[in-house]
Amino acid sequence: MATVKNWQISRDMEYPYDEHRPKRQWAIIFDLNKCIACQTCSLACKTTWTSGKGQEYMFWNNVETKPYGSYPLAWDVRVLEKLGKQEWKKNEPYYGKTIFEGADPTEKAVHFAPKDEDWMYPNVGEDDCAGTVVAGDHISLPHDKWFFYLPRTCAHCTYPACLAACPRKAIYKREEDGIVLIDQSRCKGYGECVRACPYKKSMYNTYTRVSEKCVGCYPAVEQGYQPMCVQNCIGKIRIMGFVNPPWKARNNNPVDYLIHKLGIALPYYPQLGLEPNIYYIPPIHADRDYLAQMFGPNVDSAIAKYKKLKDDPVAQGLLVLMGSSDRILHSFDVVAGQATGYDEKGDKIVSVPVHEALVERPAFDAKNGTIRNNTP
Ligand code: SF4
Ligand code: SF4
Ligand code: SF4
Numbered sequence: 001m002a003t004v005k006n007w008q009i010s011r012d013m014e015y016p017y018d019e020h021r022p023k024r025q026w027a028i029i030f031d032l033n034k035c036i037a038c039q040t041c042s043l044a045c046k047t048t049w050t051s052g053k054g055q056e057y058m059f060w061n062n063v064e065t066k067p068y069g070s071y072p073l074a075w076d077v078r079v080l081e082k083l084g085k086q087e088w089k090k091n092e093p094y095y096g097k098t099i100f101e102g103a104d105p106t107e108k109a110v111h112f113a114p115k116d117e118d119w120m121y122p123n124v125g126e127d128d129c130a131g132t133v134v135a136g137d138h139i140s141l142p143h144d145k146w147f148f149y150l151p152r153t154c155a156h157c158t159y160p161a162c163l164a165a166c167p168r169k170a171i172y173k174r175e176e177d178g179i180v181l182i183d184q185s186r187c188k189g190y191g192e193c194v195r196a197c198p199y200k201k202s203m204y205n206t207y208t209r210v211s212e213k214c215v216g217c218y219p220a221v222e223q224g225y226q227p228m229c230v231q232n233c234i235g236k237i238r239i240m241g242f243v244n245p246p247w248k249a250r251n252n253n254p255v256d257y258l259i260h261k262l263g264i265a266l267p268y269y270p271q272l273g274l275e276p277n278i279y280y281i282p283p284i285h286a287d288r289d290y291l292a293q294m295f296g297p298n299v300d301s302a303i304a305k306y307k308k309l310k311d312d313p314v315a316q317g318l319l320v321l322m323g324s325s326d327r328i329l330h331s332f333d334v335v336a337g338q339a340t341g342y343d344e345k346g347d348k349i350v351s352v353p354v355h356e357a358l359v360e361r362p363a364f365d366a367k368n369g370t371i372r373n374n375t376p
Pocket of ligand 1: 035036037040151232
């Protein structure tokens with residue numbers, strides 16, 4: 001194995017191929033405090049990409065209720081149990097094993113293969129804060145009544161396990177945007193990627209007999225537009241952009257700002273070692289131990305900083321830019337209460353007020369003799 005740098009775990013690690021970072025890296029940030037599990041994103045993706053034969057149970061974008069929801073069934077608990085208990089102390093690199101380092105010598109990664117029926121219940125556990133579907137070493141039951149919604153796509157990882165495991169070399173990472181794709185003509189349907197991806201975002205099509213996965217909406221991205229699951233997000237909880245590693249972070253890049261400058265958007269299960277490129281602003285109300293096993297030991301400081309954003313007009317401006325345009329924002333600024341996003345050339349795409357005027361109308365309109373709502 002080669003030795004590569006993984007900044008998310010603050011150390012070098014082993015990976016089957018040499019380190020190669022693409023020219024730009026596709027990334028999505030999700031504010032989990034705002035997701036309402038409307039599943040519009042899931043359907044936006046489904047109607048765009050997976051309405052064909054053999055794709056009936058395929059959701060490249062799904063939204064699961066944590067801790068009891070999961071698609072496929074118990075993917076997270078099973079991966080963590082396979083890897084075995086590891087430790088990650090605050091303010092230290094992660095010294096536990098990644099899925100590459102913990103693998104048997106004959107394998108590329110610690111893995112498991114979901115059964116067909118594990119894919120059949122994408123909404124299992126939805127809105128459930130006291131279920132019993134999932135249990136394991138990593139979550140103690142019963143627990144206080146909390147849950148949160150976790151929208152998930154392929155993370156177009158910097159070190160993809162799907163790519164590492166493919167014996168046909170049918171999976172590749174694009175130089176221009178870091179999107180990870182399966183070459184459908186090379187794939188022979190061995191399913192090694194389905195087994196190896198710990199996030200279970202590579203899926204087998206029983207009709208075409210090859211594997212498929214989220215394509216990052218590359219045709220839209222090539223035209224400067226954000227993916228369909230981002231464009232259609234009702235809660236405006238998402239922003240897609242190109243993330244830089246910390247040593248190249250640009251403070252006027254929206255995603256760099258949230259991930260590197262503010263440190264409020266964290267990768268999920270970074271300890272698995274893939275350097276995933278979907279990032280989450282953690283929910284402020286959920287159990288901290290649970291969140292720490294999912295987002296790493298910086299979760300407390302990320303939540304503390306998020307709670308202080310009311311005193312930070314630039315960050316507030318950036319949060320209102322989320323969901324304000326279909327286009328990819330390459331840079332932004334916040335000046336005189338106005339947040340503005342720009343394209344790659346520096347041309348203005350969108351401008352929104354940081355604070356919108358709030359108008360409260362009295363329930364009874366005396367001028368017109370009208371009651372404005374049905375509960376005056
Ligand atoms: S569309 Fe947005 S708010 Fe709705 S479930 Fe998806 S991520 Fe959450
Ligand atoms: S999330 Fe899974 S399918 Fe997507 S790039 Fe990473 S390892 Fe591959
Ligand atoms: S990026 Fe595109 S292909 Fe991937 S989950 Fe979102 S809508 Fe689906």
